[in-house]
Amino acid sequence: MTSSQFLSFTTFAYLGASILYLAGVTFRTTKALRAASWVGLAAAVANGAGILLRWKESYDLGYGHAPLSNLYESLVFGAWCIMLIYLVLEKKTGHRSLGIVPSLIAFLAMAYASFSPDVSSKIQPLLPALKSNWLIAHVVTCFLGYAAFAISFGISGLYLWQRRKGLSGNPAGPLKLLPDVRELEEYNYQMILFGFLWLSVGIITGSVWANSAWGSYWSWDPKETWSLITWLIYAAVLHARAVRGWQGPRVAWLSMLGFCSVLFTYFGVNFLLSGLHSYATK
Amino acid sequence: MSPSTGTSSSSLSTLWQKLGSLRFTLLLFFILTFGCVLGTLFPQGVGERQLLSQFSPSTVKWITTLQLHDLYHSLWFQALLGLLSLNLIVCTLQRLPKTVALLQHREEFLDPRKLSKFSLSCTLRVPSGLPHARQAVEQVVRSKVGPLNQLHAPQDSFAFVVERGRWTRYMVYVVHLSVLIIFFGALLGSLFGFKGMMNVAEGETNNRVFLSRGHRQVVLPFQVRCDDFHVSYYDTGAPEEFRSDLVILEDGREVLRRSIRVNDPLTYKGVTFYQASYGAILKEAKVQFTDKESGETITLDLAFREPVPFADSGRMMELVDFAEDLSGFGKAVAVVTYREGEQPKGSWILVERPDFHGNRVDRYAVKVLDLNQAHYTGLQVKRDPGVVIVITGFILLLAGLLTTFYTQHRKIFIWAQATNPGTTLILAARSSKKSLAFEREFQHLCERIREHLTNPRKES
Ligand code: HEM
Numbered sequence: 001m002t003s004s005q006f007l008s009f010t011t012f013a014y015l016g017a018s019i020l021y022l023a024g025v026t027f028r029t030t031k032a033l034r035a036a037s038w039v040g041l042a043a044a045v046a047n048g049a050g051i052l053l054r055w056k057e058s059y060d061l062g063y064g065h066a067p068l069s070n071l072y073e074s075l076v077f078g079a080w081c082i083m084l085i086y087l088v089l090e091k092k093t094g095h096r097s098l099g100i101v102p103s104l105i106a107f108l109a110m111a112y113a114s115f116s117p118d119v120s121s122k123i124q125p126l127l128p129a130l131k132s133n134w135l136i137a138h139v140v141t142c143f144l145g146y147a148a149f150a151i152s153f154g155i156s157g158l159y160l161w162q163r164r165k166g167l168s169g170n171p172a173g174p175l176k177l178l179p180d181v182r183e184l185e186e187y188n189y190q191m192i193l194f195g196f197l198w199l200s201v202g203i204i205t206g207s208v209w210a211n212s213a214w215g216s217y218w219s220w221d222p223k224e225t226w227s228l229i230t231w232l233i234y235a236a237v238l239h240a241r242a243v244r245g246w247q248g249p250r251v252a253w254l255s256m257l258g259f260c261s262v263l264f265t266y267f268g269v270n271f272l273l274s275g276l277h278s279y280a281t282k
Numbered sequence: 283m284s285p286s287t288g289t290s291s292s293s294l295s296t297l298w299q300k301l302g303s304l305r306f307t308l309l310l311f312f313i314l315t316f317g318c319v320l321g322t323l324f325p326q327g328v329g330e331r332q333l334l335s336q337f338s339p340s341t342v343k344w345i346t347t348l349q350l351h352d353l354y355h356s357l358w359f360q361a362l363l364g365l366l367s368l369n370l371i372v373c374t375l376q377r378l379p380k381t382v383a384l385l386q387h388r389e390e391f392l393d394p395r396k397l398s399k400f401s402l403s404c405t406l407r408v409p410s411g412l413p414h415a416r417q418a419v420e421q422v423v424r425s426k427v428g429p430l431n432q433l434h435a436p437q438d439s440f441a442f443v444v445e446r447g448r449w450t451r452y453m454v455y456v457v458h459l460s461v462l463i464i465f466f467g468a469l470l471g472s473l474f475g476f477k478g479m480m481n482v483a484e485g486e487t488n489n490r491v492f493l494s495r496g497h498r499q500v501v502l503p504f505q506v507r508c509d510d511f512h513v514s515y516y517d518t519g520a521p522e523e524f525r526s527d528l529v530i531l532e533d534g535r536e537v538l539r540r541s542i543r544v545n546d547p548l549t550y551k552g553v554t555f556y557q558a559s560y561g562a563i564l565k566e567a568k569v570q571f572t573d574k575e576s577g578e579t580i581t582l583d584l585a586f587r588e589p590v591p592f593a594d595s596g597r598m599m600e601l602v603d604f605a606e607d608l609s610g611f612g613k614a615v616a617v618v619t620y621r622e623g624e625q626p627k628g629s630w631i632l633v634e635r636p637d638f639h640g641n642r643v644d645r646y647a648v649k650v651l652d653l654n655q656a657h658y659t660g661l662q663v664k665r666d667p668g669v670v671i672v673i674t675g676f677i678l679l680l681a682g683l684l685t686t687f688y689t690q691h692r693k694i695f696i697w698a699q700a701t702n703p704g705t706t707l708i709l710a711a712r713s714s715k716k717s718l719a720f721e722r723e724f725q726h727l728c729e730r731i732r733e734h735l736t737n738p739r740k741e742s
Contacts, residue, residue: 063516125516131523132545186718193687200683204676213545215556215664216477217672218468220354222322229318236311243304269322 003057004121006050007076011114013043014079014107021099025177033096033177037087040103044083047110051076054123063125068139071270072121075113077139079106081147085194089151093187097177101154134209142202142227146262148195149234152188153259156252159184163249185248189241192255196234203227226265233258302372310366317362321353355495367465370458381451391434392441392697400695400710402721404728408707408735412700415707416440418734419696426727427694439699450689451714457682463675471668476500480555482508483563483658487531491663502553502663505531511560511657524557526659542661552665559660564604567615568652569631571599574645581651584617597621602628611635615650617643690715694724707731 020036023029054067054076067073086102113119163181179187206224211217218224237254240246300306325336328351333342349356397403408415423430423444433441478493478500487507491500509527516522523543530538530550542548547556563586570581571592580593589598603616611632618628632638633650641648691714698707709728713720 125518125520125522127520183718197680197683197687201680204680208673208676211669212547213556214558215547215554215662217669220321220326225318225322229315232311232315232318236308236315239304239307239311243308246308 001053003050003053006046006053007110008114010043010047010050010076010079011107011110013039013046014083014103014110017043018100018103018107021097021103025097025100028177030096030177033099036099036103037090037096040083040099041087043106044080044087047076047080047083051080058123061123063123065126065131066136067123068136069126069130070120070124072113072119074139074143075109075119078143078146079109079113081143082106082109082150085144085147085191086151089187089191093179093183095179095183095187098151098155098158098179098187101157102151105150105154132209132213134205134212138202138205138209141198141205145195145197145199145202146266148191148198149230149255149259149262152191152195152255155184155188155191156255159188159252160249185251188252188255192234192237192258196231196238199227199231199234203231223265223269226261226269230258230261230265233261298372299376301369302376303369304373306369307366307373310362310369314362314366317353317359320350321359324350324353326354327352363465367462370462374455374458378455381455385448385451389433389443389695392443392695394697394699394708397695397697397708397710400712402712402724403708403710404725406707406709406728406732406735407701407704408732409704410735412438412440412698412705415698415705415735419698419707419731422727422730422734423694423696426730427692430696435697439697441698442696444694444696445692447689447691447714450685451691453682453685453689456678457686460675460678460682463678464672467668467671467673467675469668470671471666475664475666475668477662477664477666479558480506480661480663481561481658482506482526482528482661484508484511484656486658504537504551505534506555506661507531508659511659513560524560526557526560526661528555552667554664556662556664557659558662561658561660562604562606562655563658564601564615564653565656566654567601567650569599569601569615569617570649570651571643571646572649574642574647592619595621603630605630608632611638613653615653617648619643619646690717690720692720694727705735 017036017040020032020039024031024033024036051067054073058065058067068077082102083106086099086106090096090099113121158178159181162178162184166181178184203224206227207217210219210224233254237251237258240251240254324345325332330342330346333345333351337345345351349358353359398405410418419442420430423442427444428446430442430444433443435441476491476493477495478491480488480491482488485508487505489502489505491502492498493500507529509529511527512523512525514522525541525543527541528539528548529536538548538550540548542555542557544557547554549555566583566585568581568583570579572579582590582592582599584590584599584601586601586604589600591597592599597619598621600618600620601615602618605614605616608614608630612634614630614632616628616630618626620626627644629640629643629648631641631643631648631650633653635641636649692711693713694709694711696707696709698705709724709731711720711724
């Protein structure tokens with residue numbers, strides 16, 4: 001089988017998983033939720049296999065590089081990170097209902113990578129500027145951070161929803177299968193810590209790499225600046241928790257804003273602003 | 283003390299409180315974030331002329347007043363970073379003594395009434411006697427948490443404290459210190475370093491660096507020679523590698539010889555050379571001139587920018603410029619001719635289109651017979667004495683984040699009293715992370731102790 005076959009299976013499996021998660025929560029059937037987890041796991045395995053195969057295929061073509069070098073590859077890798085981190089979270093918390101948003105985002109990333117005319121899935125040779133082991137360290141760490149923030153975005157949404165229901169009476173309806181507000185807040189905080197740590201590692205590896213490749217550890221390139229913006233927003237989230245009157249919903253909103261900044265760092269900068277990190281120009 | 287000094291000292295102390303407050307931190311974070319966003323919306327590092335081509339004159343006036351076109355180096359942005367550092371320092375000065383005091387405080391004995399008011403506490407009434415209870419507590423707690431510290435307690439009772447990860451309370455200070463270290467390193471770099479570009483043609487030597495900021499030049503105390511510049515391509519036509527073979531010379535003597543590539547720079551005496559760009563230059567051209575009137579032909583070897591006498595006419599010919607690709611017409615050389623007391627005349631001569639009717643200077647048709655070209659390598663040259671400090675800050679930051687996020691300071695208090703028959707135990711706990719996970723861990727611990735003391739089969 002080829003990597004693209006694995007990856008198209010992955011796309012549909014993520015779709016299946018997100019439908020099952022949603023169905024499980026709406027119709028309150030744990031059976032659907034359990035199925036969702038298994039489909040999600042299968043999709044993640046296929047996603048990983050697809051990435052490894054693509055790596056091998058790039059060697060067969062004579063280019064030989066880790067599949068992290070263009071928009072397509074990074075979307076595929078991003079989807080994988082989201083699902084892997086989510087599955088670990090699910091295992092640790094035992095709450096399958098948290099999977100709605102992560103599986104949906106993983107599906108959207110894969111679908112965009114596969115079907116958008118802006119994204120080329122061709123294996124291309126590496127530009128000289130990207131030929132470095134730092135590329136792997138930088139991209140992997142940034143994506144672990146982004147993925148954790150994506151999951152935190154989902155949890156924040158559930159938190160705000162659950163809280164509104166909680167305030168307007170007893171949490172009835174679909175929300176019964178969701179964790180309570182206090183748990184959601186804690187998982188959200190865990191994800192933000194994880195994301196913040198990896199985003200910091202990502203920014204630092206990028207910076208050390210830039211220093212060794214171009215002689216400047218920080219040059220205010222738009223992508224760099226936007227990753228700093230994201231970092232500042234999450235730093236604000238961490239500190240906001242310690243200020244009275246800033247806990248709860250405000251932290252959740254701020255963390256959702258942080259994820260918007262992640263999206264802008266990733267897509268907006270590529271498509272709207274120019275700079276060094278121009279992987280989406282073709 | 284007069285009332286006025288009283289108010290001013292109290293307003294000073296509120297100012298001090300505000301300077302170190304987290305609300306001020308949040309405010310600074312938001313303004314900085316907003317500033318960074320602005321900086322990505324306006325073109326950075328461009329001149330006024332370029333701005334005028336994009337924006338209306340009144341907008342340009344705003345942009346230049348607020349320095350939005352060089353935002354990250356503007357005074358107000360740097361002032362914000364300064365305020366953030368101040369905020370951090372003041373905050374640390376306010377909190378660190380409290381943390382130290384908290385950690386130095388050691389209980390001499392426990393007060394059961396206080397313990398039962400902790401948000402994490404549990405009371406167990408068990409049938410076992412005091413010695414057995416004590417043995418069970420010691421056994422379970424030691425295996426689950428760590429070694430116990432016994433406190434003074436009256437007869438018929440005992441008290442223990444278990445504490446883990448006291449040091450982790452300091453790690454958030456390490457995170458904050460690392461931020462200050464990074465700022466300090468960046469400041470050092472901007473005060474005592476430089477960054478610029480230097481072009482060296484193949485076979486030539488250079489020691490002048492044009493700085494990227496402020497139209498200045500730095501003359502290096504040694505020379506750089508480029509022996510060869512080489513580009514290789516993939517089958518697709520995309521560049522695969524850029525390489526310059528460099529030699530460092532001191533007083534004309536070779537001291538170092540190395541090739542640099544993108545991602546593989548050379549550092550000598552604190553100055554680092556990075557492969558940044560390249561280009562082609564012209565060294566010499568063989569040019570044929572045909573007099574349109576007499577049909578007479580003269581061929582000259584013109585070295586770049588060196589005037590050559592044109593036969594005996596008293597006229598000079600000079601190659602003044604070279605273009606790798608002139609508006610899509612391929613290579614072109616600019617030839618100029620002049621005579622004493624005359625305006626120079628000149629034109630671009632298209633090398634690859636010898637029949638082009640514009641290939642003429644004065645009354646001569648010009649044809650380029652041969653080009654002797656070379657490459658130059660574009661080196662980015664940098665000296666930054668702050669890098670080591672910044673990288674130290676990075677490492678500290680990561681170590682600090684990892685430990686603040688994933689370790690915690692936990693303290694568990696255990697008090698027990700014989701209440702014949704049986705024993706009453708009170709357990710209470712506190713942790714630096716008020717997490718659910720710790721709450722569960724604590725409940726689990728209580729549960730284990732209760733099981734141990736109520737389930738006789740486990741007594742052995
Ligand atoms: C870019 C700069 C900063 C970074 C990266 C940073 C990072 C952090 C981190 C990672 C934590 C731990 C949060 C947690 O465990 O939830 C923290 C906590 C804290 N920070 Fe900062 N910080 C910065 C600036 C500041 C400033 C300027 C202040 C000044 C007041 C400050 C005050 C605090 C305080 C008081 C805490 C403890 C909060 C608590 O009790 O939970 N930080 N900081």
